[in-house]
Each structure stands twice: as structure tokens, then as C-alpha cells.
Amino acid sequence: MGISIVIDAVYFVTAAVFIIGLKQMSSPVTAHRGIVWAGIAMVVASLATFGAPDIKLDIGSINLQLMLVAIILGSAVAYITAKRVAMTDMPQMIAMYNGMGGGAAAAIAAVELVKLSAGAEGHGLTVQVLAVLGAVIGAISFSGSAVAFAKLQGIMKKTMRLPMHQIMNIGLFLAVCVFGYLVATGHPVSFNHVIIFFILALVLGVMVTLPIGGADMPVVISLFNALTGLAVAFEGFVLNNAAMIIAGTVVGSSGTLLTQLMAKAMNRPISNVLFSSFGSDGGAAAEEEIEGSMKEIQANDAAIMMAYAQKVIIVPGYGMAVAQAQHKLKELEDLLEARGVDVKYAIHPVAGRMPGHMNVLLAEAGVDYDNILDLEEVNPEFPTADVALVIGANDVVNPVARSNPESPIYGMPILDADKAQNVIVIKRGKGAGFSGIENHLFYADNTRMLYGDGQKAVSELIAGVKQL
């Protein structure tokens, strides 16, 4: 009794601290504090669990030994990968850790169901149903996240769409429901049903994720994140663990909202993300004739233009991240500022491949927070800028989003780089952006193309400015 009150209190405080931590994480000023608090709570909760009265963890028991090995193993792998990975590869790592959580929830359910199939006494229908729900959701999140990881990591290159994909998915879903029903209501539960049920759920997770394009992945990962939260909450009910119930539900609902917010920032309804791949509709059909031509510029000339400008706005995009040009950009900025040029960065909310992608990279390079402007702040400034330097950005400066209602990106707010006096665009060639459509900006009279890899091109600009 005594120890169990302590543990209950720990779980209670953990749940509260998680909520406060999440709240703090939603503001840049307090975010770091928030995760540290949550981390401390997690450690304390885990330690307290060793003392839980209803588990047998005598020193020397096989359970304890294996448990410690498992904890060390899982922690070590996660720690090393998380420390090592490049910032730009973070989304797939989040997918992986999230998948692990979903898998763990499913595994918890599996143990409970295996116990039931071995004839253990159940906790009643409700609990069994919740266990099964958590199992489905956790398993889908697990295998789906694995596919998401594989895609972003480049292990699996193409978006795969089998013939009659949607119909197969519906069939699979129904099958999962049937076996889920059998497992949830069976007493005793059939072991074979449990096996089939899990396999079906895992396959469903893979099938749902396969046809989704790599660049839609942040939204999908966020969705799986919310699902894992829900699965954890359901298993929390099964294990009667309040910390799991609350933390899981909180993540489930906040994750759902976050998924909506992310999809909205990209101007893509979630249903679109899940059920139709981008660019397969619209695209070519909606293409208009483009007037004008793409006009090249040499790095030296571009450097002169910027060095004698009063105000330069840099618009980074996915290409800058690919080229890892952020450190060079910062160098260029310092040079220009030393010459008295006013340099600002314009960040579109969905530039790059994950929300905040550009901010993270620029911050990494040490760019001053105050020089980084977001869409609403910067758009009124373009008309007074002498040069807009677009580096590896495409869709986010495509004026067609303002003008052509048939374009797949129509309606997305864009950075008005075309309103600057001069526009310099750094890219490697004629490659299209994420949406695969042509960009009228590149053909505008005041636009000059500076071809080359982002990092190389900026280095040339730096050299050019230094010569002056």
C-alpha cells in the first residue's frame, strides 16, 4: 500500500509535468525547458516502476535481467542514432522512434492477448476491446512509420501504388476488423487469430503508407505520432496506468491538431495527403504558356549586384538544405553586412521538407533570429529590396499560386520575391520543385539564373564579393 501510493503520486506528477512540458514546447522561449522537465519526469516515472508491487523483479530474476538488457539496448541504439544523425534527417528519425512506441504498445497488447489465449482470466470485455484497439493502432503506426522511415532515408525510392490499391486497402481494413472482433470477443482467445490479426494490422500500415510521396511524409509522421499516442492511452487503460492514459491521450489529441496545422500550412487537406499522391492530378494539364526566357547570370556579376545593394532578401528553399549551403550563406551575409548592406532571410512556412526546416538550418549556421522573417513580415518588404536571392527554393516563390486557379498550388500564400527590384535564382538546372510545376518567376524580366549546386554557387558569390 505504502509503495503503491508513492508510485501513484509519481505517475500523477508525471502526467501533469508532461502537460506543462508540452505547453512550454509550443513557444520558442520556453520550449527547451519544457522538454527537459518532461525528460526528468520520464526518468522518475521509469525508476518508480521498478518498485511497482504487482511485478516480480527480484534481483536475479530472468525478468529483471532481460528488462535491463532491453532498456540498455533500446536506449543505446536510440541515443547513438539520435546524436549522430544530421539535422536534415530528423524527420525519418522521429518516424523511427515513433514507430518503436507504436510497436511497444502493440507488443503490450500482444502479451495480454497471448496470456488470454493461454487461458488466463480476462479483465472483462471492455478491457479486451481496448487492448485490441490499441494493438491495431499501434501496429499500423509501427509498420507505417517503418515505411515512412525507409522512404525518407532513401532506402525505398518510389511511391508505390499497386493496381486497385484503395480497394485492397479497404479489404484489408475489413479483414482487420473481423479478426479484431474475433480476438476482442473471444474467450478463450484463439492464438491463431491473434497471429493473423497482428499480421493483417502490420500489412495494413505498410499498404496505407506505400503510395504516399516522400515529401508528404512530415504530415503522415505526425499522424502516426498521434496514433501511437492513442494506442498508448488504450494500453494504459488495459494496464490501469494513469500516466499512460493521460500522456497518450494528450499526445493523441494534440498530435491530431498538429497534423491538421501542418497540412494546413502546406495547403493540402489531410485526405489528399493520404489518398492521392501530389502532382498526379492537375500538374501538366493546368500548365500555361510561359512568356519570356530564362536568363543566366555569372557569379561575379551577381556578387557586384548584391554588394552594391542597399537591401538583400535571401529566400532559402529545399535546395539549400540539400546543398547544405547554410554556413556559406551566413558567411555571405556577414560580408555583405560589413559593406553596409541590409540582409534579411525570408522563410516560407513550408520551405524545405519539414516545418521549420529552414529555421533549424539557419539557426545551426548561427544566423541571428532577428534577421529571419516569416511570410507576413517579409512580404511587404520585397518591393523595397534591391535583390532577392532565391537559393534552392521553387514552389514557395511561384507566382502561379497567386494567379492560376487551376494550378495544384493555387491559394498557397507565397513569398513575393518577384516584387523585388532584381531576383537572382540559384539552382542546378531546370529541375522542378516538389509540386513538379513550372515556375513563371524564372522567366520574369527582372530574374537572372545562377546555375550550380547551392553551396558552390554561394562560395562563388563570396569570392566575388571579396574581390571588390
Place this chain on the structure above:
Amino acid sequence: MGISIVIDAVYFVTAAVFIIGLKQMSSPVTAHRGIVWAGIAMVVASLATFGAPDIKLDIGSINLQLMLVAIILGSAVAYITAKRVAMTDMPQMIAMYNGMGGGAAAAIAAVELVKLSAGAEGHGLTVQVLAVLGAVIGAISFSGSAVAFAKLQGIMKKTMRLPMHQIMNIGLFLAVCVFGYLVATGHPVSFNHVIIFFILALVLGVMVTLPIGGADMPVVISLFNALTGLAVAFEGFVLNNAAMIIAGTVVGSSGTLLTQLMAKAMNRPISNVLFSSFGSDGGAAAEEEIEGSMKEIQANDAAIMMAYAQKVIIVPGYGMAVAQAQHKLKELEDLLEARGVDVKYAIHPVAGRMPGHMNVLLAEAGVDYDNILDLEEVNPEFPTADVALVIGANDVVNPVARSNPESPIYGMPILDADKAQNVIVIKRGKGAGFSGIENHLFYADNTRMLYGDGQKAVSELIAGVKQL
């Protein structure tokens, strides 16, 4: 069992709808919908309670008859008063209804405690403690709200501060604690203790509220509102009623936040509101010599000035509310707009005597929402305004808040009416504002005083403009 599940479900939904309703009430667009939803939930919950299994409400039972009479009586009185009262008297009505809620919570506790003192079996120490806590809080909220009502209604004129008031309050508080302890832990509870306990709590509520100035009342009422919520939650635990627990706690915490927000908007820490009356500190001591003199203007001249202006910004304050000049102001606005003048209203967050006071009145007069600007929006506009018409406002346009660190209102953001080309101030005489300090604006070179009651003065302006 069957009926009790239905009732539980009703309470569950009620709690959820209350939360959604409150959320909607915090945005102007959805606020009306929010209160209507909450209202429907309340009706359904009350009706469902008639069917609660653990109460004896057979047709013809004295309990049922008295209950119906009580409901009809309470509802009728509240309905009629709430319908009849003038908008400007709303704060005291809120105080009254809130006090009723606190009283009801205390009465619920009283019945439970009386039962215990008559030898009924208790529900254990925790429940008894919660009942007592709810009783104290509810009783304080009840009597405190009554005092607040009396002050705002003008029944009780002065702020009363007895000798050694704070010390007496501390003594009272300790006495309440002692008797609360006796009642909470006694078994059987002594009837006399219960009586003394309630009397002490009621007196404490009165004593705490007596010294607080009438104009600080909105903050205090909001505080009592939060307290009533808490009291209801505690009695909800006693009665094991989830709807009460959740609704009460939600109001308790949101009310606490709201109280803070209100105090912040007035630039007064809550501790100040509660423990020191405004103006008793600082005030006269911090007064500076004022240069210049107050220069009068006649209504006709003022009318000409405004009629030929391009842009007029009207700054209403408490005096406008007292004079009920909002309808006349709207008339003036229409006349001026017909002449092509650009007319805007500038609303300070704490103009008047309750948050939103001015907005409510202007909306009542049919002023267009879009013409009502708040502090941040309007301040950059004053320098381009030809005339700022200050009507019954004083503290909210006092430049001393910007300049003199010793002034009691120093630091409060103010409306920069003094930056307009010309300032016309309508007030009856040399009366000071709420804070009781001199206003340098009235002595400025570009300020002219138009003396008279607000409504009369605006009528003269209207007549003046019509003559042109």
C-alpha cells in the same frame, strides 16, 4: 441501473458541452453560440436530475413541491432582474448571481453538515474536509458578492476601512480555520460549531470586500466567480457528481486566469486590488506642477472644427457611460461621415468601469464593429487625426502614465490622444478620473475643454454640425 447510466451520460455530455461553450465564449464570433449550447446542456442536466435514483421525488412529496417552488422562485427573480437591468449595471448583477451560486454551494455543505451533526453516517474524512472547504469558499463568495453588489448599486457608498482592518481580517481567517477544522474532523459534528463556522465565514467575506473601492469591483467579482466555481467543484466531490466537479473546476481555473488578465489590463496587481485601496498611496505626493491652463471652447466652434476635419477619433470613457451618450455619439458619427469625415472610435481596454464596457455601449448604439479600434491599432493613427474628441475619458488619455514614474498609473499603456492635431475634451468640470490624479492633457496647447454633461454636449455638437 438503467436510469442511472442515462443520467451519468447526461452529466458527461453536459461537462463536455460546458467546456466547448466556454471555449466558444472566448471568441467574439462564436460567443453567442457558446452560451446557447451551455444553456441547453444546463436545462437537460437539470431535467435529468429529477430522475436521479437516490432522491425521493414522488409526485406529491413535500420535497418535490418545495423544490419546484424554489426553482420557479429563483428563476423568476433572476430572469426578471437580468432582463430589466441596464447594460451599465451588469457587473453588479453578475456579482449577485455569482453570490447566489456560492450561497447554494455553501447551503449544500450546510445540509450535509447538519445531517452529520444529527448523527448521520459520514462518507469519511476526505469528503468531510472537502465539504467544509467548499462551505468556506462558497460562504465568502456569497457575502463578498453581496457587498460588491451593494457598492456598485450605490446602496453602500463608501469604501470602509475599520481601524486595524487587516489584523482583524487575519484574526477572522484564523478563527474560520479553527472552526473549519473542528467541523471537518468532528464525529459527530457539533451543531453549534457548524453555526459559528458559517457565521464566521460569512463575516470574513464581508470584511474582505468592505475596503475595496467600487471601481476595483470587476476584478473582485471575477475572483469571487472563480471561488464559487471551486466551491461547486468541492461540493461536487461531496455529492459524487462529475458535472459539478468538472464545471466547477473549469470555472475555478479559467476564472483565476480571467481575474489575472483583468487585473493586468488595468495595470493593478491583484494583491493591490485586495489589500490597498487605489489612490490612497502616491496620488497627491507625486503631483507635478502643471504648465499651461485649461482653455474652454464653445460647442459651435468645436462642431465646425470637426465638420471640416478629415479624420476624427472619438475617445469615450467612463463619463460617456454615465451620461449614456452612446446613441448621440452614433448620430454625430453619421452626420460627420455624411460630410466625408473619417470617424473612428478608440477604445482603451480599461475605459469605463468594466472590461469591454465601451464596446458594449457602442455596440448597443449600433456603431460598426470595424470603426472601433483598440489601443494598438489606433495609437499610430492619432498623429494623422485632425481632431481627437475625448468624451468622459480621463485616466486612459493621461500622458503622465508615459512620463512620470511616480504617478500611480505610470506604466499603464494609454491612448495617445495628445498627439492629435486638436483635442476636444467633454467633461462636466474639474472632476478627476478614477485614479484621482490631474491630467496634463487638459492643459496642453492643442486641447480645448467643452464643459457639460456628455449627452448634452454631444447634442450641441450635433446641432452645430447640422447648422453648417
Place this chain on the structure above:
Amino acid sequence: MIEGLPALYIFMLSAFTGYEVISRVPVILHTPLMSGSNFVHGIVLVGAMIVMGQAEGVLELSIGFIAVAMAAGNAVGGYVATVRMLEMFQHKPKPSAGQEGAQ
């Protein structure tokens, strides 16, 4: 039914919810929102009804009567006051005189 630990959890979560739900209210809505939450704790009516239903003897019946009457007053008054205030914020312009209840 709602006791011990679950009760504590419900209390904590309700407190968070209440706090978060109104954390973005504009100043002009302070008073209507105060009135609205004043209405919400009118749910004390339900408790008063339960107590009244279980009351025995004159004293308990009298206190119960007061409880129910006051709770009903809280609920009804809070509702009407809130609705009247919020109606002021509805955008349609209104005739400029003779408002019900305004002097």
C-alpha cells in the same frame, strides 16, 4: 464512484482545461466571459436538487429550499445576463434608441 486517484486526475485535468480554454480571450470579452462562466457554475443547481431530494426535517428542507432557489437564480440570471451582453457584439447594426433594458 469518482473517488481517490481518479478524482484527483479529473480535478487536475479540469483545471488545465479551464485555464487553457480561455487563454486567448480578447479584453472586450472579459465581462461577457466572466458572466458566462458565472452561468456555468450554475450547475450547482443539480447538486442543490439532489440535496433537496434527500432532505429530511424542517431545517434540512429549509436550507435545501434556499440552496435550490439560489442555484436556480445563478443559472437563470447568469444565462440571461450573458446572452444580453453577447447580443451587443452581434454585428448587425441596431436601431439607435429604445433598446430593451437600456436607459
Place this chain on the structure above:
Amino acid sequence: MIEGLPALYIFMLSAFTGYEVISRVPVILHTPLMSGSNFVHGIVLVGAMIVMGQAEGVLELSIGFIAVAMAAGNAVGGYVATVRMLEMFQHKPKPSAGQEGAQ
């Protein structure tokens, strides 16, 4: 202990809380916040430990082992990833090359 009606209430209130708590997150924090909430459901570790502690026989022990290992990975990986991302948002300028982990 947490069953029936109280469980439902806790579920509902947690859902409201989660929704409200993050409803004002700026776009640039979307990814760190996703990572942070990913960490939070790492609390599944506690559940995995309980199940593992009660496991009997090879099959249960094996699944339990997997559960604990994965849950630990969720928690630790989620934490480290979040901290690394959030460190980028700390205002102090940093040396512009050779960042740990960045290529």
C-alpha cells in the same frame, strides 16, 4: 482503479487539454513539437516494464523484451532528437562550422 465513468472523464479531459495546450504553436516549432510529443508517448516504457515484469514463459518474455527495448528507444530517441532540434532555436549565435552531427 481507473475504470468506467472516471476513465471516460479522464479520457475526455485529457483530449481537451492536449488540444488546447498546443493550439498556438508557431509553424517553425511544428517539427520540434512533433518530436516532443513523440517523446511523451515514450511513457509506454512504463507499461512495457510492467508487462515484462509479469511475463511468464519464453513467448511472453520475448515479446516483453521487444516491447521494453522499443519503448526505451522511443523515449530516449525522442528526447535526444527534441533537445537537439530545440538547441538550434536558442538565441546565442554559434560557431558556423563543425556542428556536432551536422554534415
